[in-house]
Amino acid sequence: MTATKGLEGIVATTSSISSIVDGVLTYRGYNIDDLAEQATFEEVAYLLWFGKLPNAQELQSLQKDMSDYAAIPDALIEQIKLYPKDTNTMAALRSAVSSLALYDKEAEDMSQEANEKKAVKLQAQLPTIVAAIARIRQGLEPVAPKAGVSLAENFLYMLRGEQPEETSIKALDQALVLHADHELNASTFASRVTVATLSDIYSGVTSAIGALKGPLHGGANEAVMKMLNEVGTIDKAEAYIQQKLDNREKIMGFGHRVYKNGDPRAKHLQKMSKELGDMKGNTTLYDISVLIEEVVTGQKGLKPNVDFYSASVYTQLGIEHELFTPIFAISRVSGWTAHILEQYDGNRIIRPRAEYTGLTDQKYVPLDLR
Numbered sequence: 001m002t003a004t005k006g007l008e009g010i011v012a013t014t015s016s017i018s019s020i021v022d023g024v025l026t027y028r029g030y031n032i033d034d035l036a037e038q039a040t041f042e043e044v045a046y047l048l049w050f051g052k053l054p055n056a057q058e059l060q061s062l063q064k065d066m067s068d069y070a071a072i073p074d075a076l077i078e079q080i081k082l083y084p085k086d087t088n089t090m091a092a093l094r095s096a097v098s099s100l101a102l103y104d105k106e107a108e109d110m111s112q113e114a115n116e117k118k119a120v121k122l123q124a125q126l127p128t129i130v131a132a133i134a135r136i137r138q139g140l141e142p143v144a145p146k147a148g149v150s151l152a153e154n155f156l157y158m159l160r161g162e163q164p165e166e167t168s169i170k171a172l173d174q175a176l177v178l179h180a181d182h183e184l185n186a187s188t189f190a191s192r193v194t195v196a197t198l199s200d201i202y203s204g205v206t207s208a209i210g211a212l213k214g215p216l217h218g219g220a221n222e223a224v225m226k227m228l229n230e231v232g233t234i235d236k237a238e239a240y241i242q243q244k245l246d247n248r249e250k251i252m253g254f255g256h257r258v259y260k261n262g263d264p265r266a267k268h269l270q271k272m273s274k275e276l277g278d279m280k281g282n283t284t285l286y287d288i289s290v291l292i293e294e295v296v297t298g299q300k301g302l303k304p305n306v307d308f309y310s311a312s313v314y315t316q317l318g319i320e321h322e323l324f325t326p327i328f329a330i331s332r333v334s335g336w337t338a339h340i341l342e343q344y345d346g347n348r349i350i351r352p353r354a355e356y357t358g359l360t361d362q363k364y365v366p367l368d369l370r
């Protein structure tokens, strides 16, 4: 038995949800470029869960279900109020989603119908939880979800407590489409491992949030913003990055386990970042990002991943960096739950082997002789 570090190149399951072949990303066979330009997030979530694009009636019915489910239990809001105000937002989200199960009478119902309903519920409730965490942390009361609007609009509304403008809604919706699923990434794998024991969907999503939090995965978007803030002005960017490269430090938002010639999602976020900057008459964040890309790609051949330009996009939407990874989770819960449903269908427990590299032939020494 020989171990492969990081399971690189190992095919661990079959899946019909999303694929990456020769650098091309598809959801259920639809190219991400087409979906990013033309589909709404709700259409994409439906596609991931049910394997086809919804017709008008199916979409309307999903939107109604999401509106009906979007409120979270009062007891959970009271619980969030008890979280320390300076806690990590992903840690708060992880705890809140785990607690959500306590208030769902169908949490342990393992029928396909109940699990599909819980997937939609989790999708509807995550934005409400994230907005509540953000507002409570600022000493504000949470805003109740609005019925009959898109998830992107509702999230921005609940976050700000006022009607968001159309350009922000559109930009966030597109970002959500781009983050919705990504084959067997670490958080999705974590969710599948968890539910393959026949544990419940809330456990699977809680595991996934824990995995997404790390800076080598979803947490990189926050780390990118920290870097952009440290750089501050364009004249400092080159020296800042050079020093990091000389110190052999990782540049957040660059590199990918699967894409070696570039992440197809990055160009959409780059374009959005430029457009938002142009609209505001200030492209500083975009300009710094482009310069960083030139240096990192020029010297290391590494290309930006989905997390790199999303940082400047979210900042230009007026969103604080502590919410970047939670927003990733708001989108990715569609993919996680689609994978969880797929895992339950024809499940087998996931239990690989480890190549043992420890001591052998040890003789037990009684406690009083050690």
Ligand SMILES: CC(=O)SCCNC(=O)CCNC(=O)[C@H](O)C(C)(C)COP(=O)(O)OP(=O)(O)OC[C@H]1O[C@@H](n2cnc3c(N)ncnc32)[C@H](O)[C@@H]1OP(=O)(O)O
Pocket: 006, 215, 216, 217, 218, 220, 249, 250, 251, 252, 253, 254, 255, 256, 257, 258, 300, 302, 305, 306, 307
């Ligand atoms: C949504 C997402 O999860 S996208 C990824 C988000 N994560 C990040 O942006 C964090 C920065 N990037 C990384 O840490 C990595 O590129 C990962 C985690 C994405 C992929 O990791 P792996 O496939 O294991 O690649 P690995 O870390 O082995 O990198 C291969 C080589 O490229 C270098 N490298 C990879 N990424 C970077 C980077 N961002 N900056 C500098 N060097 C890098 C490594 O140091 C390594 O060099 P070496 O062979 O000289 O030691």
Ligand SMILES: O=C([O-])CC(=O)C(=O)O
Pocket: 181, 182, 184, 185, 186, 217, 256, 257, 258, 305, 306
């Ligand atoms: O696939 C990966 O390893 C990470 C990633 O880009 C994602 O989850 O979107």
